[in-house]
Amino acid sequence: MYIVFMSETKLSSDLLRGHTDTMVLKLLNEGDKYGYEISKLITEKSRGAYQLNEATMYSCLKRLEREACIKSYWGDETNGGRRKYYSITRHGQDLYVQNKENWENAKTILSKLL
Amino acid sequence: MYIVFMSETKLSSDLLRGHTDTMVLKLLNEGDKYGYEISKLITEKSRGAYQLNEATMYSCLKRLEREACIKSYWGDETNGGRRKYYSITRHGQDLYVQNKENWENAKTILSKLL
DNA sequence: TTTCATACCTAGATACTCTAGGTATAGAGC
DNA sequence: GCTCTATACCTAGAGTATCTAGGTATGAAA
Numbered sequence: 607m608y609i610v611f612m613s614e615t616k617l618s619s620d621l622l623r624g625h626t627d628t629m630v631l632k633l634l635n636e637g638d639k640y641g642y643e644i645s646k647l648i649t650e651k652s653r654g655a656y657q658l659n660e661a662t663m664y665s666c667l668k669r670l671e672r673e674a675c676i677k678s679y680w681g682d683e684t685n686g687g688r689r690k691y692y693s694i695t696r697h698g699q700d701l702y703v704q705n706k707e708n709w710e711n712a713k714t715i716l717s718k719l720l
Numbered sequence: 721m722y723i724v725f726m727s728e729t730k731l732s733s734d735l736l737r738g739h740t741d742t743m744v745l746k747l748l749n750e751g752d753k754y755g756y757e758i759s760k761l762i763t764e765k766s767r768g769a770y771q772l773n774e775a776t777m778y779s780c781l782k783r784l785e786r787e788a789c790i791k792s793y794w795g796d797e798t799n800g801g802r803r804k805y806y807s808i809t810r811h812g813q814d815l816y817v818q819n820k821e822n823w824e825n826a827k828t829i830l831s832k833l834l
Numbered sequence: 835t836t837t838c839a840t841a842c843c844t845a846g847a848t849a850c851t852c853t854a855g856g857t858a859t860a861g862a863g864c
Numbered sequence: 865g866c867t868c869t870a871t872a873c874c875t876a877g878a879g880t881a882t883c884t885a886g887g888t889a890t891g892a893a894a
């Protein structure tokens with residue numbers, strides 16, 4: 607795994623507030639993943655511009671599981687600590703699609719207001 | 721003043737969290753305005769898709785004034801209640817430009833993560 | 835055996851927003 | 865006069881996502 611840190615500009619996390627759930631759901635929609643992997647993937651995919659805080663991520667995973675958007679199970683492989691995997695539920699997939707739509711709509715409105 | 725309420729889709733305010741300051745600064749950058757006027761303008765410009773909560777707006781105005789981004793003065797004209805006008809400061813203008821840049825950057829990152 | 839990356843977790847603080855109230859004025863209608 | 869509505873301001877306290885600042889444990893490398 608290669609992680610490229612370019613980070614021309616660091617993102618203020620206030621601007622991404624509320625999008626954490628959607629980011630996580632998107633990744634899980636592409637396949638089961640464990641927490642640590644999710645945070646690394648987000649750093650990687652944003653090319654280092656955004657690093658998801660661990661506490662924020664675990665808080666997010668707890669919330670999504672409580673709302674039955676994802677389910678968790680313990681994995682066997684260890685590469686250090688034990689891995690807890692998460693898989694998206696049908697409800698989570700629906701939420702992801704809806705969040706994406708809301709985001710597209712929000713972008714349109716914000717272009718008029720900012 | 722004509723306000724058109726079309727409101728195809730209502731916006732979840734979570735997605736706009738953190739943008740209130742920038743919206744207000746943008747309007748004040750175009751000229752002094754009073755609070756009630758600001759909230760009506762935002763409803764109008766978003767064609768009814770987003771209505772800025774009054775409490776949120778006053779909280780925002782307090783914050784911006786405390787941070788010396790805007791200044792306030794009482795107006796004479798009354799059309800009901802007394803009007804308290806706000807004007808943007810140099811510091812507020814700088815913040816607006818910076819927030820706009822951050823937003824453009826955030827959009828790019830989010831397109832990779834959502 | 836020490837260090838580092840992996841991998842998980844939590845309590846409490848912070849900060850923006852919302853709920854749910856409140857006050858006061860001016861004008862229109864009866 | 866009286867009521868109703870729109871205008872115009874304000875606040876206390878609750879809610880909630882995020883961050884700070886810790887913590888535990890494993891395995892591999894030095």
